[in-house]
Amino acid sequence: MVSHRTVGRLSLYRRLLNGLAGQGTRNVYSHQLAAMAGATPAQVRRDLMAVGYMGSSTHGYDVSELTKSIGNFLDDQTGQAAALFGIGNLGRAILSYFTGRRPNLSIVAAFDVDENKIGRVIHGCRCYSVEELETVARENDIRLGILAVPAAAAQNVAENMVRAGFRGILNFAPAPLKVPAGVYVEDIDMTMSLEKVAYFARQGARLQAAEIVEQENSRVLETAKGDQQ
């Protein structure tokens, strides 16, 4: 099995290839794809070897053929079903963001504890109570879950998902999950990311301010020197 970094990069290459196709580009070299993806050409070639696509040394990779190869590798050809857990602001956003984005991947069920949501259809997706999870998962062959519940509920819901046979969890809840081996978890912590950027934006601004002060000081020194001459 390939590494999760390779899978991440393949997903990125496909995005970039779609962009190139939109601009009418037909061929791309590994070094061009590498520059766009922030990877090395050798890495690109290794990654694409994993999907079994070989470029020609004279024309590089055929954009449309390569896109197809990556799709064959990454996507479930018969379609893959996902479930969403938690239909708050974030959950609704996730629903409207992902709906129709990948034809082979669709959110077919949503789960919440709120009685007012259960039984309704939100953004085209039916909402169920968590008690119905095992039945709904079995009937729709769902192995993939998107977790958007509050942090305090996340571990419990994740355990329900594992019991229902889930094998992958995209975790938006700001809580580290404990799951058995064989279940893949990918964390997206938006608050943590924002706090990081906020911190470094402030440090950057401080450094900039310090530089300006320094420049002004040296200008003052220069002027003072000039006066002495």
Added chain:
Amino acid sequence: MVSHRTVGRLSLYRRLLNGLAGQGTRNVYSHQLAAMAGATPAQVRRDLMAVGYMGSSTHGYDVSELTKSIGNFLDDQTGQAAALFGIGNLGRAILSYFTGRRPNLSIVAAFDVDENKIGRVIHGCRCYSVEELETVARENDIRLGILAVPAAAAQNVAENMVRAGFRGILNFAPAPLKVPAGVYVEDIDMTMSLEKVAYFARQGARLQAAEIVEQENSRVLETAKGDQQ
């Protein structure tokens, strides 16, 4: 300056400490915090040294004091302003998700190219045209931006942000950004993350299916052996 990994972990510790405080816990040891955060105790102690907080060897860390120390380190004490770029589904979700989440950090302006949104107030946030960026950024001292525009527009908007003095970008656009040194970018690519989880969920399910087949085969073999005896 501390590393971006340390800043990420500090943000996570604070989240965990808030959870502990909610449960009425007053003291926590570095090894407990480490276990919850998926870090080592030595790492926790090093990270907390960066914020200048020392625990007692007998009672560990004081939960409320430590939370305050991390806050002093991570947050701008006078308040930090952020701007959102792109008020589509994702942008609206980001607005409603972050509004009020951090008292010291608020999204004070949103930018879009859509004439119907410009001048309106969405989720409590005024929307401007990108032409107004430099003025709005200066007047509100904004150095921090959240990018939620389509991939094709991302680089261009990022360059406008840099020109307006932005020092940190939280990038939700599925496009790698090129920015000058001194500008910090944190990428959140939700589609890429979902594709990764989907891939590994499928591999996990396949492995499971293969194991079941293997178990059944060995059971058949066992039965066959039993028949021969």
